[in-house]
Structures are given as structure tokens and as C-alpha cells.
Amino acid sequence: MIEKTIEDCLWSNAQLLGEKVAVKSGRSSVTYAELRAQIMAAATFYRSLPGYDTGKSVIISAGKQLEFLYAYFGAHLVGLQAVPVSEDINPNRFAYIKGKLAPLAAVGFDKIDTDVQKVPLASFSGLDCHASSFVLMPKPQDIADILFTTGTTGAPKGVPLTYANECAAAKQINSYVQNAQDDIELLALPVSHSFGLGRLRCCLMNGQTIILLGSFANVKKMFRTIEEEHVTGFTMVPASWKYLQKMVGDKLSQFAGQLKYIEMGSAFFSEEDKRHLASLFPNTRVTMHYGLTEASRSSFMEFHEDDANLSSVGKASPDVDIGIFDAYGVKLAPGEEGEICVKGSHVMKGYLWQDNANTFFGDYFRTGDCGVMTPDGYIYLKSRIKELINVGGKKVAPTEVDEQILKIPGVVDCACVGVPDPEGVLGEVVKGCIVKDPSSNITFDEIGAALVGKLEGYKIPVVWQWIEAVPKTHNGKIQRNLLK
Amino acid sequence: MKDRIKDLMAGILKVETSVLDDDLEIGDIQEWDSMHHVMIITGIEKEFGIKFQREELIDLETVADIVTLVEGKMA
Structure with missing residues (x-):
């Protein structure tokens, strides 16, 4: 069988590696066979919900509980x-996401006040796995997930990822990182973001x-x-x-002989830091990706192999093509600066609920980042076109924070x-x-x-300044660079 | 001393002091992530005029561990 979706791989793994532990969380763990059974039970549970129909969506609180996995993959198994x-x-x-989707249910949101059918995450715990279950193995071209990215205006953008996109991305990543089936991975990153959720898919596809x-x-x-693990x-x-x-300090390096691979990503990491990390882990494959929710990990580097190009973001990932384009969509020669654009079967087909005229140049997704490519394929990031704040890898649109601060009595203006x-x-x-009354x-x-x-906590300012007035252009556009 | 430390931590985490049981572990509540743990460490250092060593920081796991460490350094 040629697996075309992560779910196909999970099913094969349940067959071949049934008793192997797939996931551990706290004191709980689940084998591949149990995971498949729980996912099927979750799928059956969704079908019993009032209003269920294929093609609907379900908003899921993405945490590190095993029930999240059942709820997430279970949704996929009933369309x-x-x-x-x-x-x-x-x-x-x-509320914005709910308004866009009209979802079937919201799973795991006990505190949010909403008229959407609320399903506690605990509903996915201890489901009867022996009840008759009917599942639909997903088709590669269907939408598996909708992720919301932070748009520059603050309005989140809906990114649809198909089963084929996610499967292709996981294959590319595993092929580059070289994680093997007998590897045991520790995931402390959030699974609500592309990086962490991607790691889950990669490991489960691989039978780790x-x-x-x-x-x-x-x-x-x-x-x-x-x-211990x-x-x-x-x-x-x-x-x-x-x-x-x-x-x-450097204490993580006490595991240098044990860790076979490390994957990093999501934000700038200096050449000096890369060199330092590489020196602490001389025999570990230390990789770092450059990527986006829309295009998973588009490029990769390995700190030892790419020693001479550590200030780049590496080369295109396996089976990925990266081109540098000018503003008119003309592909540029090596050494010329332009917009980094990505082509591959991992790339989303286009944002939901918006015109995609400016999303692609032909088959190439426009990242919005500027860069140059060397003749041997290394990509050097020059600047980010988007005006986002990167708090530890999580993107914040300043306008979203401004909007909330401006609602507070006593504040006249802010940026x-x-x-x-x-x-x-x-x-x-x-x-x-802040401009105060x-x-x-x-x-x-x-x-x-x-x-x-x-x-969210990471969006709340931790540095403050009183200012007389917010600097703006004559068109009223905030000149944020003057406030740094 | 214990109440003073817990009040300071609760203020940084923006939670009620009653949430901070002695056995509560770093990371047990969403609010207590790595960013806020750094703020707690820095906040305690400033408030009590002390300096933590890395060997001490790696041994911290619960609210009680933090209280004990600070009390020990202040003694």
C-alpha cells in the first residue's frame, strides 16, 4: 500500500507496530493499535453529534492531552x-474563526462563552472502542485542517491544508531530519502551531x-x-x-551522546548561536527550517554540513523548489534580491475567504519575505515584508494589540x-x-x-512607554519604526 | 515570607494567589510558561535583592521549591 495520507500511515503502523507506544503524555500512554481504536471511537462520537455532516469543521483546543489526538484525527476520519x-x-x-466557519462543534473550550455546540475534551476519554464504527479514510485532495495565521492587518487568514499537503510535508521533513522509527522524540512545543503539530504528524507517520x-x-x-525515556x-x-x-547554561549538552537529531525553526537564530549549538552537539544532526504555515518547512539547513552558510536559511527542502521573484513575477538569477517564493506539493492551494490574486506567482507561493539565492542554492533572508512581531516564534500583529488597548478608558492613542x-x-x-488622557x-x-x-499572554506588552503622540504619515499610517 | 513570594508570583502570572499551591509545578498552569518563569526569577531577584545561581535554578520544580530556596538565601 502506498500511503497518501498521515491517516493511512497511522493505520499501517497500527497493523505493523500494534503494541509499540505511539504517544506518551504525563502518566498516560497509548500504543499504535490503541491509538487507532481511540481515533475510530472518536470518529463514531462525532457522527452522533447533532448537526453532523461531512465537510463541516470542528474547532479543537490543541493541548498535550492524548484526547486532543483522538479528537483531531477522529475528525479527519468522518470527513x-x-x-x-x-x-x-x-x-x-x-469569535472571528467561529464566524468564518460555522463549525459543528468546539472541542475543549469550557471557559469560552459561545453559542457553538461545546464538547469537553473529556468526552474523548474512555470511549467504547468496541462499538461498531464507520470511518471514511480521507482522500488526499480534501481539506484536513484549517489553520489561522496572523495577518498584517490583525485579521487572521484561513490556511487550508489538504491531506496531501500534510503527508508531503511530513515526508519531506522526515527525509531531511533523518529521524528513524526507533527514535523517541520529546515535544515541548505547542501543538496549536504548524511546527509542533507537524512534529506529531512526522513521528506518527514514521512509527516513532x-x-x-x-x-x-x-x-x-x-x-x-x-x-528516563x-x-x-x-x-x-x-x-x-x-x-x-x-x-x-549549556547543560542540555549532557545529552549530546544521546540525542540523534534536533529540529529548530520559527524565528531568527544567529550564526553565533548556531555555531555554539553545533559545537555542543558534535554528533547530533542539528537541523533548522525556514517555513510558514502555508508552506510547512520550505528550506532546511544542518549546522555541521552547512557550516560555511550558517547565516542563510539553508536550501530548499527535499522535493521543494524555491525561486526568487521580482515584483512583476519574473524569476531572478542567483544573487539578485527579490521575494522568496515556494513550490511543492506541501504548499496550500490558496487562502480561504479572500481573493488569491496576489498569493502566487504561477505555481509559486509568495512568502512575503525578501531574499537572495546563491548559485549553489543557499537562501539568505534579507527582510520580512510583513510587519509582525515575533515573540519567541509566535507571531503578533501589532494592530490587534493596539485595538484592545484603545478600548481601555484613559488611553487616547497607542501603537x-x-x-x-x-x-x-x-x-x-x-x-x-501609550498616549494617556x-x-x-x-x-x-x-x-x-x-x-x-x-x-493571549504573549501578546500583552511587557515593555511600556508614555508618548506624546503616535507618529503617523500624512495618510494616517502609523510609523512604527520610529517607536522602536 | 512565603505569602510575599506567592503574592509576587501571582501578580506576575496574573492569577489568584490561592492558585499557587505549594505542590504546583512550573508549567502546570498555562500562565506559568517559560516567559513568565523568567519574569518570576527576575522579579524575585529584584524584590529580595538576591541572585540565583544556575545550579539552583535547575533544581526548581514547584512553588515550594522556590519558597524554600528564597528563604534559604535570605537566612
């Missing part, structure tokens, strides 16, 4: 489109064991897990590495910008520049407190 979102999604974003850990925060627990694969974003450096994290961990953090005594702490529950 539902999964919309995995962060557990701490803010109410405005939830993946261990889910809440976050990087508890370093002691993380180190204990790596040791004999972890051989590890993934992180640059902010995770900075955090580890701050907390425990948020990204500034270097004073703690040196997250890369960038959000800085709020002269008659108000409002403080930064009060503004921050008023944003709790309105925005």
Missing part, C-alpha cells in the same frame, strides 16, 4: 475539517514514539524525561534555547511595536507606546491587567 487552535485563544479570535511535555518552563522535568530527538524554537541558556526582549530570551517582545491616572500595570483575557 470533518479540524481547526486546531491554542488552548488560551482570546475570545475575539475565537513521541512524548508530549506541557512546555519548556519546567527544565528539571524536561531533563528527567530525556534521561531515553529520548533521541528534540525540537525547539530559538526562544526555547535562549530560555535553557538562561536557566541552565505597539516589537523590541528586543530585555531578558534576552524571546527574541522580541511587545512594547506598548491627561486627566487619567492610569498606570502601565492597569493597562496590562485590563488586557488579561482579551489577548
Whole structure:
């Protein structure tokens, strides 16, 4: 059988590796055979929900519980489109997504006030796996997931990924990272984002064991897990590495002989940091990708192999073509600067609910990033066209934060910008520049407190400044670069 | 001392102090992620005029661990 979807692979793995542990989370674990049974039970459960029909969507709170996996893959097995979102999604974003999708249900959102049918995540725990179940193995061209990215205007953009997209991406990644079936991976990254969720797919497709850990925060627990579970694969974003450096220095390198691969991604990582990490892990395959939700991991590098090009973002991933284009869609020669565009079977077909006239140049997806390619294929990122703040790999549209701050009494105007994290961990953090009503005594702490529950924690400014006025062009466009 | 530390932590995490049981582990609640853990460490250092060593930080796992460490350093 040639597997064309991740679900096909899971089914094959359940057949071939039935008793092998697929996923561990806390004290719970599930074998490949059990995972398949639980997914089928979850699929049956969805079919019993009022209003169920194929082609509908289900918004799922993406956390590290095993039930998330059952809910996520179960949706796929009954023709539902999964919309995995962060557990701490803010109410405005939830309402926006709900408005766009008219979903069948919202899974795992006990606290959000919504008229969507709410299904607790616990409903997927202990389902009867022996009941008759009817599943539809997904077709490659159908939409598996809809992910929402942060658009520059703050309005999230709907990215539809087909089963074929996700399967192609996982094959490309596994082929580059070289993770093997007997590898055991530790995943502490959020599964609501492309990177973490992608790792889950890669490991399960490969028949590996993946261990889910809440976050990087508890370093002691993380180190204990790596040791006790004999972890051989590890993934992180640059902010995770900075955090580890701050907390425990180079101590992760005590596992240098044990870790066979590391995958990094999602934000800028300096040449110096890459060199340092490579030196700590001389025999580990230390890889880093450049990618987007729309086009998974489009390029890759390995810190030892690509020693001479560490300040690049590497070369196109296996089976991926990258071109540099000018503003008119003409492909440029090596060395010429233009927009980085990506072609491959992992690339989405186009955003939902919007005109895609400017999304592609032919078959090439336009990333919005500027760069140059060397004659031997290395891509050097020059600038990001989009005006987003990158907080530890999570993207923040400044307009979304501005909008919430402007609702707070006592604030006359404001503009948020990204500034270097004073703690040196997250890369960038959000800085709020506030114009205060002269008659108000409002403080930064009060503004921050008023944003709790309105925005996810990482979007709330941690650096503040009072300003006289927000600098704007004569057209009224905020000149954020003047506030950095 | 314990209450002072917990109040400071609760303020940084923007949760009620009552959430911070002695046995609560770093990362057990969504609010206590790595970004906020750094803020807690820095906040405690500033508030109590102390400096943590890396060997001490790697041993922290619960609220009680943090309280014990600070009390020990202040003694």
C-alpha cells in the first residue's frame, strides 16, 4: 500500500507496530493499535453529534492531552475539517474563526462563552472502542485542517491544508531530519502551531514514539524525561534555547551522546548561536527550517554540513523548489534580491475567504519575505515584508494589540511595536507606546491587567512607554519604526 | 515570607494567589510558561535583592521549591 495520507500511515503502523507506544503524555500512554481504536471511537462520537455532516469543521483546543489526538484525527476520519487552535485563544479570535466557519462543534473550550455546540475534551476519554464504527479514510485532495495565521492587518487568514499537503510535508521533513522509527522524540512545543503539530504528524507517520511535555518552563522535568525515556530527538524554537541558556547554561549538552537529531525553526537564530549549538552537539544532526504555515518547512539547513552558510536559511527542502521573484513575477538569477517564493506539493492551494490574486506567482507561493539565492542554492533572508512581531516564534500583529488597548478608558492613542526582549530570551517582545488622557491616572500595570483575557499572554506588552503622540504619515499610517 | 513570594508570583502570572499551591509545578498552569518563569526569577531577584545561581535554578520544580530556596538565601 502506498500511503497518501498521515491517516493511512497511522493505520499501517497500527497493523505493523500494534503494541509499540505511539504517544506518551504525563502518566498516560497509548500504543499504535490503541491509538487507532481511540481515533475510530472518536470518529463514531462525532457522527452522533447533532448537526453532523461531512465537510463541516470542528474547532479543537490543541493541548498535550492524548484526547486532543483522538479528537483531531477522529475528525479527519468522518470527513470533518479540524481547526486546531491554542488552548488560551482570546475570545475575539475565537469569535472571528467561529464566524468564518460555522463549525459543528468546539472541542475543549469550557471557559469560552459561545453559542457553538461545546464538547469537553473529556468526552474523548474512555470511549467504547468496541462499538461498531464507520470511518471514511480521507482522500488526499480534501481539506484536513484549517489553520489561522496572523495577518498584517490583525485579521487572521484561513490556511487550508489538504491531506496531501500534510503527508508531503511530513515526508519531506522526515527525509531531511533523518529521524528513524526507533527514535523517541520529546515535544515541548505547542501543538496549536504548524511546527509542533507537524512534529506529531512526522513521528506518527514514521512509527516513532513521541512524548508530549506541557512546555519548556519546567527544565528539571524536561531533563528527567530525556534521561528516563531515553529520548533521541528534540525540537525547539530559538526562544526555547535562549530560555535553557538562561536557566541552565549549556547543560542540555549532557545529552549530546544521546540525542540523534534536533529540529529548530520559527524565528531568527544567529550564526553565533548556531555555531555554539553545533559545537555542543558534535554528533547530533542539528537541523533548522525556514517555513510558514502555508508552506510547512520550505528550506532546511544542518549546522555541521552547512557550516560555511550558517547565516542563510539553508536550501530548499527535499522535493521543494524555491525561486526568487521580482515584483512583476519574473524569476531572478542567483544573487539578485527579490521575494522568496515556494513550490511543492506541501504548499496550500490558496487562502480561504479572500481573493488569491496576489498569493502566487504561477505555481509559486509568495512568502512575503525578501531574499537572495546563491548559485549553489543557499537562501539568505534579507527582510520580512510583513510587519509582525515575533515573540519567541509566535507571531503578533501589532494592530490587534493596539485595538484592545484603545478600548481601555484613559488611553487616547497607542501603537505597539516589537523590541528586543530585555531578558534576552524571546527574541522580541511587545512594547506598548501609550498616549494617556491627561486627566487619567492610569498606570502601565492597569493597562496590562485590563488586557488579561482579551489577548493571549504573549501578546500583552511587557515593555511600556508614555508618548506624546503616535507618529503617523500624512495618510494616517502609523510609523512604527520610529517607536522602536 | 512565603505569602510575599506567592503574592509576587501571582501578580506576575496574573492569577489568584490561592492558585499557587505549594505542590504546583512550573508549567502546570498555562500562565506559568517559560516567559513568565523568567519574569518570576527576575522579579524575585529584584524584590529580595538576591541572585540565583544556575545550579539552583535547575533544581526548581514547584512553588515550594522556590519558597524554600528564597528563604534559604535570605537566612
